[in-house]
Amino acid sequence: MSELLNGQRIVLGTCYYPEHWPENLWKEDLRRMLDTGIEVIRIAEFAWSKVELTEGNFNFDFFDRFLDLAEEVGMKVIFCTPTATPPAWLTQKYPEVLNADIKGNLYRHGMRRHYNYNSPVYRELCVRITEKFASHYGQRKCIIGWQIDNELNCEKDLFYSESDTKAFRVFLQEKYGDLEELNRAWGTVFWNQTYTDWEEVYVPRYTYSDSVNPHQTLDYVRFISASARSFAKIQSDIIRIYAKPGDFITTNGLFGHLDNHKMAEESLDFMTYDSYPDFGYCLDMYDGSPAALRDRKWGKNLSEVRAVSPVFGIMEQQSGACGWNTRMEAPNPRPGQITLWTMQSVAHGADYVSYFRWRTCTMGTEIYWHGILDYSGRDNRRLEEIRQVNKKIKAVSQAAGAVYEAKVGVIKDYDNIWDAEVDCWHRRVDRLSQESLFAAAQRSHTPLDYVYLTDTLEAEDLQRYKVLFYPHPTIMNESRVRLLSEYVREGGILVTGCRSGYKDMTGQCVMDKLPGVLADLTGTDIPEYSLIAPDAGKVMVDWEGTVFEAAVFTDLLEAAGEHARPAAFYTSDYYAGTCALVCNSYGKGQAWYYGSAFTEEAAEVFLDKLGVKTPYKNLLEVPKECEIAVRSKGGERYLFVLNYSKEPVRILFHKEGLDLYTKETVSGEKILEGYGTMVVKLKI
Numbered sequence: 001m002s003e004l005l006n007g008q009r010i011v012l013g014t015c016y017y018p019e020h021w022p023e024n025l026w027k028e029d030l031r032r033m034l035d036t037g038i039e040v041i042r043i044a045e046f047a048w049s050k051v052e053l054t055e056g057n058f059n060f061d062f063f064d065r066f067l068d069l070a071e072e073v074g075m076k077v078i079f080c081t082p083t084a085t086p087p088a089w090l091t092q093k094y095p096e097v098l099n100a101d102i103k104g105n106l107y108r109h110g111m112r113r114h115y116n117y118n119s120p121v122y123r124e125l126c127v128r129i130t131e132k133f134a135s136h137y138g139q140r141k142c143i144i145g146w147q148i149d150n151e152l153n154c155e156k157d158l159f160y161s162e163s164d165t166k167a168f169r170v171f172l173q174e175k176y177g178d179l180e181e182l183n184r185a186w187g188t189v190f191w192n193q194t195y196t197d198w199e200e201v202y203v204p205r206y207t208y209s210d211s212v213n214p215h216q217t218l219d220y221v222r223f224i225s226a227s228a229r230s231f232a233k234i235q236s237d238i239i240r241i242y243a244k245p246g247d248f249i250t251t252n253g254l255f256g257h258l259d260n261h262k263m264a265e266e267s268l269d270f271m272t273y274d275s276y277p278d279f280g281y282c283l284d285m286y287d288g289s290p291a292a293l294r295d296r297k298w299g300k301n302l303s304e305v306r307a308v309s310p311v312f313g314i315m316e317q318q319s320g321a322c323g324w325n326t327r328m329e330a331p332n333p334r335p336g337q338i339t340l341w342t343m344q345s346v347a348h349g350a351d352y353v354s355y356f357r358w359r360t361c362t363m364g365t366e367i368y369w370h371g372i373l374d375y376s377g378r379d380n381r382r383l384e385e386i387r388q389v390n391k392k393i394k395a396v397s398q399a400a401g402a403v404y405e406a407k408v409g410v411i412k413d414y415d416n417i418w419d420a421e422v423d424c425w426h427r428r429v430d431r432l433s434q435e436s437l438f439a440a441a442q443r444s445h446t447p448l449d450y451v452y453l454t455d456t457l458e459a460e461d462l463q464r465y466k467v468l469f470y471p472h473p474t475i476m477n478e479s480r481v482r483l484l485s486e487y488v489r490e491g492g493i494l495v496t497g498c499r500s501g502y503k504d505m506t507g508q509c510v511m512d513k514l515p516g517v518l519a520d521l522t523g524t525d526i527p528e529y530s531l532i533a534p535d536a537g538k539v540m541v542d543w544e545g546t547v548f549e550a551a552v553f554t555d556l557l558e559a560a561g562e563h564a565r566p567a568a569f570y571t572s573d574y575y576a577g578t579c580a581l582v583c584n585s586y587g588k589g590q591a592w593y594y595g596s597a598f599t600e601e602a603a604e605v606f607l608d609k610l611g612v613k614t615p616y617k618n619l620l621e622v623p624k625e626c627e628i629a630v631r632s633k634g635g636e637r638y639l640f641v642l643n644y645s646k647e648p649v650r651i652l653f654h655k656e657g658l659d660l661y662t663k664e665t666v667s668g669e670k671i672l673e674g675y676g677t678m679v680v681k682l683k684i
């Protein structure tokens, strides 16, 4: 059985860099960690040169000595492959392993993640170092699992090296077979881009504008994802050979241009995530934008991890102020915030939380990215807070393995996420709707899941949601429509927004009435559509007396078919009186087509009218500053209340429950201190 995420316990860990510290500190550090309640450390993800200082000369002593100590004191270890930072000798001798910018300039040694996934030499050397690490250290008793690389696609998720172009051609040949098909899929007849030889095909290259062929770009992003996945897989295949039974494989994400679902399915036991909520908390330090949900917004990322692994780990949890020497400054967590952010992770499904990092680094780019301890290593307030967190974690540990409860989901898929990157109309509506749906759900205390429409998803997986929003599935195909139709036919409620169904899988627009293949399911026809004109003022929608604002775009709708009815109308501009929302009864369920993007207000109206808003209101009432999350298993509910404000708040329990921190019964009114958290156990 795996030591982590085994449904038995919630565990705390930290990230440690033995290579950064004098060896005489190691033992004391490990003991102090254990004394604080930290049972697991992650090591070695940037330490290639500690084992292969020069090409082909392997020396395992450094980590052998460290692992001996870990075993002596009883510390468990997550060991990493070191491929995120190739050594200087490697990039000097084999510059083809380097990634490049769009003009072909190579990224040189001095940062990290400067390699490309497709260089045959790099793959060979990564296979070798992974094999050396796994075969030498794999049987060590203290090792409980492995992390592949570090943050695949972080910092750079675009690759333009020569190896990438070569591999891209192979990817396209496998996908399309011949150039004629490729030309058709990429619409190369437009602006005379037709290819007559595979050697003419490249990853996107420098032009005077960023409007490179969008269909090519979409395939290019799919290719980057496939490259990262296969890079992860060659490593996990090796680790599986040498690791002890039960030792897990993970990697820490989530980053762009990577199908994390496929990667997890092919290579990982579960996903881990690096959570730094401070960047939401102090958003207005950077761009002055309204930091409406601040650190609470990190729940969105945590919900994304949960979409990959329902129960997951946090490989790096913020434990101090953040910053590089050049960017990203964020303040020291206030008293209570480390606890709050740890519990935020646990509330969303984390059964392992590992703090980044034990000691703050005294050198390099990350001298301001603080760990638990400051430079001196002396005991401090944050260490003491983590000691207290540990007591709370122990108290709620019985919730391990419990699954986050949500009756509302937002469907996503990688094709549309990536299309929104290359298509500014798609991007504008999607960004707004995604933010709005999340914010409306958070503020109305309506737990929300993300559900990815993957190849392996079945209608049954959708059935557990009463309402599913699929805000703007611009790209759509028949098999996805079949799945959605089955969900609705069996009683589900599906809500789509404007711009749905007008592109095929290549990203080309369909020569059809809109919303294309979604017409039948949604009972909708769209004779006309437009971006909202800059002088249109506020465009309003009236849904049986509830009036709210349409945003960015208006599909002008007609209900089509005998089961469809117009449910709401635009009240502004030349389309006043035109249908803005169609409700189509389909089997036992309903499909709703809304002609615009969702503002937060509109999203809340939908949650309310569709009967899924504030599902726990008969259990408790909390003010809007608080988040409610519920994890459940075996007839028990674990209800998390998280107060994101620095002021105390009043909570009213309508039902009795057991406060797991204090072991006291709670009912009626309760004051939760600033940044306070509580976990209450209730019978379902």
Ligand code: GAL
Pocket (backbone or CB within 6 Å): 150, 151, 154, 274, 316, 356, 366, 369
């Ligand atoms: C993460 C990364 C760590 C460290 C940290 C602070 O993204 O995995 O290695 O760099 O950020 O920058």
